[in-house]
Amino acid sequence: MFRIFGVLFGFYLFGFLGAILGYFLGSIVDRFRAFGAIGMNPFSAPRRQSVFLETVFISMGKLAKVDGRITENEIAHVEQFMLKLGMSSEHRLKAIALFKRGASAKFDINPKIDEFIAVCGYSSSLKQMLLVYLIIMGLSDGQLNTDEVNLLRDISKRLDYDKAAFEQLLDMVLNQTHFADGQTMSVDAIEDAYKALGVTQDSSDKEIKSAYRKLMSQYHPDKLMGQGVPEEMISVATEQAKEVQTAYDLIKKHREQNKAAA
DSSP, rough: OOOHHHHHHHHHEEEHHHHHHHHHHHHHHHHHHHTTTTSSOOOOHHHEEEEEEEEHHHHHHHHHHSOOOOOOHHHHHHHHHHHHHTHHHHHHHHHHHHHHHHHSSSOOHHHHHHHHHHHTTOHHHHHHHHHHHHHHHHHHGSSSSSSHHHHHHHHHHHTTTOOHHHHHHHHHHHHGGGGTTTSSSSSSHHHHHHHHHHHHSSSOOOHHHHHHHHHHHTTTTHHHHHTTTTTTHHHHHHHHHHHHHHHHHHHHHHHHHHHHHH
């Protein structure tokens, strides 16, 4: 396709020699497209998925152990996580081994993050979902302690998140989890809902709707699978999407009530 375009465009600009040059350049583009080197990672989809899964479980182990001890809630969270993924016995054993490796004393997580960046770093969605999974893991025992936050900050920095972007993501995920089982109409719930979408009560309806659509797009199953998130891990993103939807519906209802009362 591109070689034909290259011939025509080259001939139009530079004549016969331009057509020859256009043919060779177009051939290169076609070859790169055939191997998926334009607009996507050069590694195969199975490779991306494998590295993504490995990084998630190793990082979970590191995060669980960073404060010195692994709690029962953290263990239960990982077990529930594997259950949601529908892992076979063989895959469960591998995931547990990865978790234990990350939790081992003085384990250096940087090489694994570097591998993740090399294979999956082209995708902002993959980087964000890694952080989302880890933040949820950190919250499994009720709160994030200082050691956990510092580790998450270090990982986010290596993923090219600046401090403000990470803090916003952290605040959004924290408040999204407040809507896991729905929320009642209260002042605190409304405040949490705005934070879950990364907006404020001063934001316009248009800005809120835009933030909502952006988050729903980021958690969309087809988009995530297309970029390398394993299909079995989509359920966690789907849960986050439901929480975003609940928060957005709460904001809409609250604003409609205010308009009706005005």
